[in-house]
Amino acid sequence: MSKLFTFPRFSLRFIPVWQRNFLVWKKLAIPSLLGNLADPMFYMLGLGFGLGSLLPDVGGMPYLTFLGAGTVAYSTMNSATFETLYSGFSRMHVQKTWEAILNTPLELDDVLVGEWLWAASKSVLSGIAILVVIWMLGLQANWMLTLWIIPLAFIIGLCFSGMGLVMTSVSPSYDFFLYYFTLVITPMVLLCGVFYPVSQLPPLLQTISAWLPLTHAIELARPLVRGDIPAHWLFHLLALLVWGFAGFWLALGLTRRRILQ
């Protein structure tokens, strides 16, 4: 048991795993990018203009700007989650891609590091897609500052792909992921300040919200769009990294148990 959860062995051997996923992605890049962009963009534009026109400033900024910053984090989270859950499960369980790789000199640790970093990389594209919409609408206060959203998207991606891999490691089928969406992702979207400030929630929900990773992501993304250096940025970054790494480590142990026994 203890052996399953030994510290991850990090090495550059993950690179061909990342490359493999990139090669697949390249073939489906256009529909994939459209998928990354279209859904969050319509939410953002529809609610931002539709609802935003009825609202005064929210959190000290126009609603569209408020929502745009939330959408960057939300969209990045979704991309990392879908990649590790559905695509990861296909590679692990359906296509047996991981088993094929394990017959080569790579180890399971290399495979999972590759998957983790790949999902985070892919989610950066989702973040950038929304960032481009923000730029086009001129929602940003300081263009240079919004560039920080790109590395931030990678950290958000690491956080949610680490967590997503945990679900993949224990899932018997695709249907299982519905639990994760209804019990984790949807509550997070509604409690962490994507659509409205967390301060509008009752105290108990605010307390819960403070512990959730998406809150930290939004606490970083929103000031960057508004043109401020985020308060307590180091704390929020660390929180995202701790969630992501804890998830990754747990997922690695569970996957070792699933595949290497």
Next chain:
Amino acid sequence: MSVVKAADLHKSYGEQKVVDGLDLQLEPGTCHGLLGPNGAGKTTTLKMLLGLIEPDGGNIHVLDLPVPSLARQARLRIGVVPQMDNLDPDFTVTENLLAYGRFFGLKDAAIHERIPSLLEFAGLTSRANVNIQTLSGGMKRRLTLARALVNDPDVIFLDEPTTGLDPQARQVIWRGLRKLLSQGKTILLTTHFMDEAERLCDMLTVIDHGKMIASGSPRELIATLIEPDVLEIYGEESAGWGQEHAAKLCDRFEQAGETLFCYTRQPAPALEALMGNTSLRYLHRPANLEDVFLKLTGRELRD
């Protein structure tokens, strides 16, 4: 030097002993067959040799490298054809080979240099750039075999390489394996097909319940473990004939459904009795590896 040397391997899952004191030794340039019914421990043994499952006891050397401690280095020089196809469905034939070669740390240029000969070996030269979803089962298997050779391995592990293939496709795989043997590669093969094992293998290890129950060349096993002549007697009446005559005329007999198998060293008396009975259809043949296998492991289903 042995290519694979495993001694006293043990692996249990809970109470169930999957591999129980198994020894295995592969000599260079030979094809070694690992035979056994479903659940005998074949796949678990292969995974232990690859260092993917840690044995509970025993020790393993592959190409003189201790496994699992140096399994990564050993796997650099092993090719694996798994039981289930796990090619990349999103890739073309060439891309499958390229992506796989990268896992061995090969440079893209080196892989591209190697791909034409691999495609030729697999008879897939004309399909280099088609998506693998358009390939037949036999072509996919050939590609899986070619993929296992991308690192120019010294030893190749094949787990039921021809299961699910039609006779033509099996012949092509066999030809490929013989070619590899002629190049000096060593092969470890698991299979359910006794004709395959008899045809290809120099040495066989028959296992059941995780234990070795016989080993030797196919000829040795047939010569030492079973009566040389077999009479297969067909039809509903075979059982009745068996009760009346078989015990007297055969060394050993078994009824399986509507077929009676008579094993004997002296077929003449039984043949004479059968010729006098026009209502029975029968076949007289030399014993083969399948007879040995069924004698050793029984006729009951193993699921």
